[in-house]
Amino acid sequence: MEDFFLVFEHMKRQGPGSDESTLKAFNAIPRDEQIRSILDVGCGKGVQTLALAKNSRAGIIAVDNHQPFLDHLKKEAGRLGLSKQVRPYN
16 A cells, blocks of 8 residues: 555545536535535545535545545645635544
């Protein structure tokens, strides 16, 4: 696993997609404005987590098994003023 993490730690996003595709999927949910909680499992550095936080009022629990990814997410959430909305867990 360490080799896997060495490769992915330097990438902005740890999987396919974009902010646009994340928001397109989220906005396709009926009554998305009523969603109050989101669970993001395998969040990586949380690029999609932050996109959802910026575009919703939901509290987001972001889970990953690699602490450096979560540390990065926590730092970015703080920088963007989203710390109360985004809660990273290992």
